[in-house]
Amino acid sequence: MPGWEAIIGLEVHARLLTRTKLFCACETAFGAPANTRVCPVCLGYPGALPVLNEAAVELAAGVALATGCAVHQESVFARKNYFYPDLPKGYQISQFDRPLATGGYLDITTREGARRVRIHRIHIEEDAGKLIHDATGGASQDTSLVDLNRAGTPLIEIVSDPDLRSSEEALAYLTRLRQVVMYCDACDGNMEEGSLRCDANVSVRRDGEPLGTRSEVKNLNSFRFLAKAVDFEIERQIALLETGGTVVQETRLFDPATGETRAMRSKEEAHDYRYLPEPDLPPLVVSAAALDRVKARLPEMPAPRAERYRRDYGLSLEDSETLVATRELAEYFERTLAAAASPRAAANWVRNEVVGLCNQKKTPLSSFLVTPGMLGELIRMIDSGEISGKAAKDAFEEMADSGEAPHAIVERRGLSQLSDPEAIREIVERVVASNDAQVALYRAGKTGLFGHFVGQVMKASRGRANPEIANRLLREILDRDGS
Numbered sequence: 001m002p003g004w005e006a007i008i009g010l011e012v013h014a015r016l017l018t019r020t021k022l023f024c025a026c027e028t029a030f031g032a033p034a035n036t037r038v039c040p041v042c043l044g045y046p047g048a049l050p051v052l053n054e055a056a057v058e059l060a061a062g063v064a065l066a067t068g069c070a071v072h073q074e075s076v077f078a079r080k081n082y083f084y085p086d087l088p089k090g091y092q093i094s095q096f097d098r099p100l101a102t103g104g105y106l107d108i109t110t111r112e113g114a115r116r117v118r119i120h121r122i123h124i125e126e127d128a129g130k131l132i133h134d135a136t137g138g139a140s141q142d143t144s145l146v147d148l149n150r151a152g153t154p155l156i157e158i159v160s161d162p163d164l165r166s167s168e169e170a171l172a173y174l175t176r177l178r179q180v181v182m183y184c185d186a187c188d189g190n191m192e193e194g195s196l197r198c199d200a201n202v203s204v205r206r207d208g209e210p211l212g213t214r215s216e217v218k219n220l221n222s223f224r225f226l227a228k229a230v231d232f233e234i235e236r237q238i239a240l241l242e243t244g245g246t247v248v249q250e251t252r253l254f255d256p257a258t259g260e261t262r263a264m265r266s267k268e269e270a271h272d273y274r275y276l277p278e279p280d281l282p283p284l285v286v287s288a289a290a291l292d293r294v295k296a297r298l299p300e301m302p303a304p305r306a307e308r309y310r311r312d313y314g315l316s317l318e319d320s321e322t323l324v325a326t327r328e329l330a331e332y333f334e335r336t337l338a339a340a341a342s343p344r345a346a347a348n349w350v351r352n353e354v355v356g357l358c359n360q361k362k363t364p365l366s367s368f369l370v371t372p373g374m375l376g377e378l379i380r381m382i383d384s385g386e387i388s389g390k391a392a393k394d395a396f397e398e399m400a401d402s403g404e405a406p407h408a409i410v411e412r413r414g415l416s417q418l419s420d421p422e423a424i425r426e427i428v429e430r431v432v433a434s435n436d437a438q439v440a441l442y443r444a445g446k447t448g449l450f451g452h453f454v455g456q457v458m459k460a461s462r463g464r465a466n467p468e469i470a471n472r473l474l475r476e477i478l479d480r481d482g483s
Contacts, residue, residue, distance in 0.1 A: 004204055006234045007211055008164035011199040012177055013155050014187040015127065016059045022126045022154035023050030023093065030193050034132075034147040042126075042152030044089030049280050056124065056154035059186040060100055061286060061294045063156060064122045066180050066301050069104030074285050075123075077278040085146055086129035094125035094157075096275040100284070106180070107303055108172040109317070117173050118161040124284075127153040130194075150194075156186075162201065162211070167230040171223055174198060179302040183327045191221045198226055202233040204241065212237070213247040217254055217261050229254040233261055305330055313343035322351050328365050329355070332372050339376020342383060349375060353393070357400050369403035370396065378406040390463055391415040418464040421473065424457075427465060428473045431456045442478060450474070 021028055024041035040048035064071045076098040079091040104119035129148040158177065164170050178196060181187040188195050198221075203214035217233060220226045232254075237247050252261040300308075302324040309320040324330045332354070337346040354375070358368055378396060381387045387395070387410055395409045402409075410416055418424060431453060432439055442449045457470045 001235075001238055003207055004238050005207060006165055006230075007162045007203045007205065007214070008166075008170050008230060009160045009162035009201045010164070010170060010173060011160075011201070011216075012158045012174065013127075013197045013199075014063070014158065014181045014189075015195040016056050016154040016156060016186055017188060018053055018055045018059065018154055020053060021152040022053050022056055022124070024152060026152065028153045030195075032149055034145070035149060037149045038151070042088070043148065050093065050278075052281060052284065053154060057100075057284065057286065058290070058294055059184065060122065060124050060154075060156045061291060062184045062298055063158070063181055063186050064101035064104065065291070065295050066184050066298055067104035067106060067119050067122070067158075067177075069101035069119060069122055071101045071286055071291055072098070073287070074098070074283050075100045076283050077124075077281045078275045079278050080125075081274045081276065082272075084128065085144070086131050086148070086151065088129065088148055088151055092126060092128065093278055093281070095123035098283075099123035100156075100286075106173060106176050108169060108176055110166075110168045110172045112166065112168065115163065115165075115169060117163045117169075120159045120161050122156055122158050125155050125157060127151065127155050162203075162214075167227040167234075170200065170230050171227055174223065174226060176302065179325065183299055183301055191223075194221060197221055200226060200230055200233070202230055202237070203247070204234055204237045212241075213249050215247065215249065215261075216251050218251055218264065220254060225254055225256060228256075228259050229261055232259060236261070299327060302327075302330070309343075309347075313337075313347070315343065315347050319347050319351055322355070323347060326365075332365060335372035336375045336379075339373050340379035340383075341376075342379055345379045345383070346376070349379060349396075353396055357397070361400070368400065370399045374399060374406055381406060381410065385417055385419050385466060386410070387415055388417045388463065388467065391417065414462075414464075416464065417466050418461055419466040419469060421469055424461070424465050424469050425473050425477075427457055427460050428470065428477055431460055432474075432477055439478065450478075453478070 018028060020026060021042055024039050026037045026039050026042055028037075041050055061071050075095055077093055078096040080094045080096070081091045083090060099121045101122040102120065104122070106117050106119065108115055108117060127150050129146055129151040132145040132147060160173065164173060178189045181196070182189045190196065197219055200217045200220060201214045202217065203212040205212040215233060215237070217229045220229055233252070240247060248266075250266050251264045253264045254261050306320040306324045309315045309323060310317065315323070323333045329350070333346060333350045336350055337343055340346045354365070354368065354370065358365055378392055378399070382389060382392050391410070395406050395415060398404065398409050399406060435453070435456065438449050438452055442453075453474050454467070454471060457465055457474065
């Protein structure tokens with residue numbers, strides 16, 4: 001709203017793709033029966049000692065390096081003390097004043113322009129369990145159930161600085177961050193299953209004024225909910241301040257049914273959690289050699305990859321961003337390009353035909369029967385004039401159903417393009433000779449009928465005539481005979 005500015009920061013929790021939990025050997029796979037993947041360590045039994053999962057540290061360090069953070073040689077675990085039914089130990093093992101990494105950034109681009117969003121910190125922590133409030137299994141309506149399978153699974157919390165100014169920028173940031181953690185193979189990015197969760201800190205201020213009081217909207221598990229919650233919270237706070245009210249620092253929940261946020265509890269500060277050093281874990285030391293190994297395994301990230309596509313291949317911003325949406329799609333495009341040697345054609349086919357057909361068939365790209373090599377061969381056949389664009393699309397759909405090679409389909413179905421000028425001339429002359437009335441109208445000035453002749457030639461050639469040659473010969477014959 002005119003005269004107001006929104007200040008937004010996001011805290012994103014990403015569940016790390018480890019086989020076992022952060023401090024014990026319980027498996028982390030989603031979907032097991034409730035309370036079957038637990039042990040004395042993750043249940044907090046007296047005397048059970050945590051042992052840190054090295055794979056979790058490597059994945060967390062990878063995300064930190066990919067976002068330009070400084071990974072500290074030594075970081076410290078702490079106990080975050082609070083009571084909640086899904087927290088069996090009565091505290092969460094996290095990091096407080098000495099986190100794993102600090103000082104990174106992500107660059108985003110929206111209709112509002114480019115912006116660099118600073119990342120304040122990335123720290124490692126364990127997840128809590130899950131409360132189920134639905135009345136299931138014979139439970140009464142006022143009963144909540146607890147599933148502790150998730151308790152102890154490894155998370156990283158990625159905390160941005162308050163550099164975002166709109167819901168659109170918040171969405172762009174979360175989208176790019178999700179891409180990064182997936183490119184690093186650190187998180188599957190599945191928001192429906194809770195693998196990626198987002199808390200939004202929102203405040204507003206009049207132009208030129210100090211930062212306002214913020215509210216935190218918790219556990220936003222979809223991009224749509226994030227946008228709706230941020231927009232509602234901005235409007236709520238502005239309306240409150242413009243009528244003389246005061247924004248209270250509090251934690252709020254988003255209600256998808258109403259599209260509104262509602263108060264949950266007053267906002268806690270760090271001292272409210274009584275952070276204490278974790279006595280059962282020594283300081284976490286990450287050596288330079290270990291960081292070098294992690295860095296060597298990282299792929300090219302989505303932002304520089306999209307920029308390279310624009311710079312080296314002349315692709316548009318929209319095309320390049322679509323192609324880097326997932327690491328799998330970007331690598332499919334690059335392998336297609338290597339086989340086709342035509343960047344724009346490869347980009348168009350991958351973005352429109354491959355993505356479109358995968359979505360239509362609800363088929364993951366990993367199971368798509370058209371390999372990059374097959375698609376590259378199909379593109380080369382178009383570029384060489386061997387087949388037309390229409391025939392290529394027909395062949396592509398059959399390739400996606402059968403996995404058959406493009407040249408075999410073209411040969412079997414007779415889809416090869418007719419490019420012999422003399423053979424096409426014979427077809428054009430037959431079409432002109434059998435359309436006397438249309439020829440007379442065309443020569444009388446109704447040149448819009450040219451498309452009619454093109455259609456007749458394509459029909460007579462069963463779609464095989466090279467359009468460029470057919471158009472040239474049609475104009476030559478129509479204009480010559482009419483002079």
